[in-house]
Amino acid sequence: MINLETPAFIVKKEVLQNSIDLIQSSLDKYFPKNVFSYSLKTNSLPYILKKIKSAGGYAEVVSSDEYELARLVGFDINNIVYNGLLKSKSTFLESIEKGAIVNIDSQREIDWLDDLPKNKSFSVGIRINIDLDIISPKDAKVDEGYSRFGFSPENKDFKNAVSRITSHSNINLIGVHVHRTTLSRSVDVYEKIALYVGEVVKEYCLNIQYIDIGGGFYGIMDDKPTFDEYFDSISKGLSSTFDLNEVLIIIEPGNAIVASALDFISSVIDVKKIKDFHVITTDGSRNDLDPFYKKSAYFHTIIASNPSGSIVPLQVVAGGTCLEYDKIFELEDTNLLKLGDLIKYKSVGAYTMTLSPLFIRYFPNIYLEDNGEYILIRKKWSAADFYSIYNTSE
Ligand SMILES: Cc1ncc(COP(=O)(O)O)c(C=O)c1O
Structure with a gap:
């Protein structure tokens, strides 16, 4: 049995390093000049960020x-790719002045360019709006055909943005x-997007030094595309123009770097019978596993110290919150779980860790798994931690 204080996330050291190494070696095969820039939003745990930086x-x-977090971790400004709509004016200007890769995504950022020193020259990029309804409708998620991000070449928006930027x-x-x-x-879809980028760059005669795809x-998963397959598709699409x-x-x-490197583990804290089935309550929650409440199945393993002999028709495995809908998954015709049994969910923690709310139970422990040893790298938040941050003098 694993001896951890649950609920907890587990970061698998070797798997994380392997993902980083594999992505870098695959990039090197297809692109003579390349950079991988890890998306902090996916999981911003400093342990992970330091591994990225040292690679x-x-x-x-x-x-x-x-x-600011990237700076605290020690990333040089010129090793930051600054995207998105929530840039502040001061960090936007600082990042451009100090050589970050800054991709403009809003009109207010174009306004801010006026405040850069006039006696020096600076470089920026621009985000192109990608409308999957046009480029590859079959690849669009429901209600996500068009995108809210970037400037659209399909109307005058991109043209206007380019001319506003280049007027400086x-x-x-x-x-x-x-x-x-x-x-x-x-x-x-990557080849199609790459071809589209080529068309846009040609149409607007942009003199491009980088393409951020x-x-x-x-991530590394059986039966899923490999990094080589993705990068081959991108390189085919880009080569026709660049x-x-x-x-x-x-x-x-x-996701590609952290998904397979993170697991979540919870313990059974209650077993009861409701109607003619069993409800198994755990100390985890769907808030830890599936904050959008969309999934109905997980790659999971049950770790029982002493598997019980009794097979029961239906067990509803639930989270420990007071939300009626905090039901995680169902087990059919399996051994009845018992107090203390562990459920380990595989590949959970990309996005879910950063999206987890402070609801009822505060942020859980995080362990690093290194050669079968578990090292606590974030102690769970206590009420005192919460109070020390949220308390006011009033
Ligand atoms: C601009 C940008 N880049 C990279 C990512 C990372 O995406 P993924 O975790 O699917 O690789 C995201 C995710 O939303 C994003 O918005």
């Missing part, structure tokens, strides 16, 4: 808070950025 990765941030004599527009997380993280890739020996290719993996 030579950049930090991809989408808010001033994430930007001290600003060079040197990069384009795209990102879509598609329905099935398919491979061929975003994230949206699967010389890959000249242009820098940036990717922004999040």
Whole structure:
């Protein structure tokens, strides 16, 4: 039996390093000039960020808070890719002045360019709006055909943004950025997006030094596309317009790096019978596993010290919160679980850890698994931790 204080996330050291190494070696195969820039929003645990930094990765941030966090971890400003709509004016200007890769995504950012010193020149990129309804409708998630992000080449928005940016004599527009997380993280959509980027760059005669292709890739999983397959598709699409020996290719993996490196573990804290089935309550919650409450199945393992002999028709495994809908998954015709049994959920923690709310029970422990040893790398938040941050003098 694993001896951990549950509920807890587990970061698997070797798997994390392996994902980082594999993504880098695959990039090197396809793109002579490349950078991987880890998406902080996917999981911003400092342990993970330090591993990225020491592997030579950049930090991809989408808010001033994430930007400050990347700085606290020690990323140099010129190793930051600054995207998104929540940039602050001061971090936006600082990042451009100090050489970050900054991709403009809103009109107010274009206004802020006026405040850069006029006697020096600076470089920025622009995010292109990717409308999957046009480029690849089958890859759009429900209600996510069009995107809210970037400037649209399908109407005058992109044209206007480009001319507003380039009207600044001290600003060079040197990069384009795209990102879509598609329905099935398919491979061929990347070639289509890359071709589209080529058409846009040609149409607007942009003199591009980098193309940031975003994230949206699967992590290392059986039966899922490999990094080689994704990067081959991107390189095919880009090669028809760009010389890959000249242009820098940036990717922004999040899920691809951390998904398979994180697990979640919870304990059974109650077993009761309701109607003609059993309800198994655990000290985890769907808030830890599935904050959007969409999933009905998980890759999981049950770890029981002493498997009981009695097989029962239906067990509803639930979370420990007071929400009626905090039901996690069902077990049919299996051994009845008992107090203290553990349920380990595989590949849970990319996004879920950062999206978890402070509801009823505060942030759980996080352990690092290193060669079968478990080292506590974040102690669970106590009421005192919560109080010390949220308390006011009034
Ligand atoms: C701009 C941008 N880049 C990268 C990512 C990372 O995506 P994924 O975790 O699917 O690789 C996201 C996720 O939303 C994003 O918005």
